[in-house]
Every structure is written in structure tokens, then in C-alpha cells.
Amino acid sequence: MADLDDDIDEVEASRAPLLSHLEELRTRLIWSLLAVAVMFVVCFIYAEWIYNVLLVPFEEAARTVRPDSELTLQLIFTAPLEFFFVKLKLALFGAIVLAFPMLAYQVWAFVSPGLYKNERLAFTPFLVASPVLFGAGLAFVYFVILPFVMGFALGQEQVGGDGPQIQLLTRVSEYLNLVTTLALAFGISFQLPVLLSLLGKVGILTSADLIKFWKFALIGIATFAAFVTPPDPISQLFLGGAMFGLYGLSILAVKLVEPKDEDQDAVSSS
Numbered sequence: 001m002a003d004l005d006d007d008i009d010e011v012e013a014s015r016a017p018l019l020s021h022l023e024e025l026r027t028r029l030i031w032s033l034l035a036v037a038v039m040f041v042v043c044f045i046y047a048e049w050i051y052n053v054l055l056v057p058f059e060e061a062a063r064t065v066r067p068d069s070e071l072t073l074q075l076i077f078t079a080p081l082e083f084f085f086v087k088l089k090l091a092l093f094g095a096i097v098l099a100f101p102m103l104a105y106q107v108w109a110f111v112s113p114g115l116y117k118n119e120r121l122a123f124t125p126f127l128v129a130s131p132v133l134f135g136a137g138l139a140f141v142y143f144v145i146l147p148f149v150m151g152f153a154l155g156q157e158q159v160g161g162d163g164p165q166i167q168l169l170t171r172v173s174e175y176l177n178l179v180t181t182l183a184l185a186f187g188i189s190f191q192l193p194v195l196l197s198l199l200g201k202v203g204i205l206t207s208a209d210l211i212k213f214w215k216f217a218l219i220g221i222a223t224f225a226a227f228v229t230p231p232d233p234i235s236q237l238f239l240g241g242a243m244f245g246l247y248g249l250s251i252l253a254v255k256l257v258e259p260k261d262e263d264q265d266a267v268s269s270s
Contacts, residue, residue, distance in 0.1 A: 039095035047087035057146035137190035200254030
């Protein structure tokens with residue numbers, strides 16, 4: 001009971017008038033926007049270099065599909081300012097990704113005073129795991145999905161011989177849209193263990209529930225993958241397979257963090 005009284009006193013001491021909360025929210029938003037703005041300027045300065053880095057999986061796929069061909073990888077733009085706007089979009093996307101730690105910190109700094117001490121300690125591992133899993137999703141796209149998808153696309157070319165020549169000429173905007181769509185889809189999807197573990201931590205679901213309803217989860221994952229990925233079955237299958245693997249990992253994670261029977265008995269007896 002002493003610990004409960006201490007927690008109540010801690011929350012009561014942290015209460016502030018509504019105006020103070022709004023002022024703090026404004027401050028947090030300003031810092032977040034400044035972080036995005038600074039990263040946007042940096043990313044725009046290096047936009048061409050970043051775009052060339054994003055082209056590496058495409059180049060690797062081209063070397064694999066065209067080992068003996070003299071064809072070089074070419075991307076085109078069909079509007080005078082298309083590549084300029086591509087660099088703007090790329091800079092904004094990069095700014096949000098790079099500023100994500102700052103954004104997450106500002107959100108945490110705003111809500112943490114309203115949490116009990118044990119709640120703050122409980123949420124800390126999930127705050128660390130979330131950006132790590134998001135980065136894992138981006139890495140999976142860069143090193144696995146993009147080389148495979150672009151290799152498959154290049155495999156549809158018809159070059160050499162005496163027949164008509166059909167070569168893939170990708171627009172710079174279309175390639176960036178593909179990269180950002182896949183990056184967001186996989187980065188967000190890789191948050192599944194964090195989300196389910198949080199629900200298990202607070203007792204909303206259990207590992208037994210996840211095992212029991214795996215068939216419904218499979219249908220939901222397939223539907224989600226069909227909506228968030230580009231309209232091609234390859235990326236949908238990759239995303240669906242990755243998410244179902246993460247669902248299995250989530251069962252183990254929930255098993256570790258879900259309240260045990262003795263914990264529930266202790267809470268009910270108190």
C-alpha cells in the first residue's frame with residue numbers, strides 16, 4: 001500500500017494546469033518540426049547521393065540478370081521538374097526517418113510525467129525495440145526485397161537476338177515510390193511484435209489467444225499485405241511471409257511478458 005500511495009502522490013505532483021500542458025505540447029511540436037527541418041535540409045543537400053545509394057539494389061539486380069550484356073542501368077524522367085520533386089520527396093522521407101528518434105523522444109517526454117514509475121520502466125524496452133525493428137524492416141527491403149523485385153522486373157526484358165528489343169526504362173519517380181512504399185510497409189509491419197507484446201503486457205490478450213486465432217491472423221495479414229504493398233504478388237508474398245513469421249515471434253514475446261497466474265492472484269488479493 002505504501003508503494004501505491006507513493007505512485008498516487010507522484011502522479012498528483014505531476015499534474016499541471018491545462019495551459020501548462022498546451023504550452024509544453026507546443027514546445028514539443030516546435031522541437032519536432034525543427035528536427036525534421038534540419039534533417040530535410042541535410043537530406044536535400046545530399047539527395048542525389050542518397051538516391052544513388054537507393055539504386056544499389058537495382059544495380060546489383062541488373063548485374064545479376066545481365067552478366068554478359070553491354071546494357072547499362074538507366075532511369076529517366078519525363079517532366080522537366082520531375083527529378084527535382086523526386087529529390088524533395090526523398091529529402092522529406094529521409095528527414096522523417098532520421099528525425100524519428102527525436103520525434104519519439106518528444107512524444108515520450110510529453111506523456112511520461114503522467115505515468116507511474118513502474119509503467120515508465122515497463123514501456124522503456126518497447127521504446128528501444130520499436131526503432132530497432134523499424135530499421136530491420138528497412139534493411140530487409142534494401143537487401144532482400146528490392147534486389148529480388150528488380151531482378152524479376154529486369155528478367156522480363158527482351159534484349160539481344162534479331163527480334164524486337166524490349167528494355168526496362170524506369171522513371172526516377174516510380175522507383176522512389178516503390179522504395180518508399182516498401183520501406184514504410186515493412187517498417188510499420190515489423191512493429192507487430194511490439195504492438196502485440198504491449199497488448200500482452202497489459203493483459204488484453206495472451207499467447208494462448210494468439211495461438212488460437214492464428215487462422216484469422218493469417219487472413220488479416222494477407223489482406224493487409226495486399227493493401228499496403230505495390231500491386232504485385234512478389235512484394236505481397238514477401239510481406240505476408242515476414243509478418244506471419246513476426247506473428248510467431250510475437251507469440252513467444254507475449255509469453256514472456258504476459259502477467260503470470262501468481263501475479264494476477266497477488267493483484268486480486270491486494
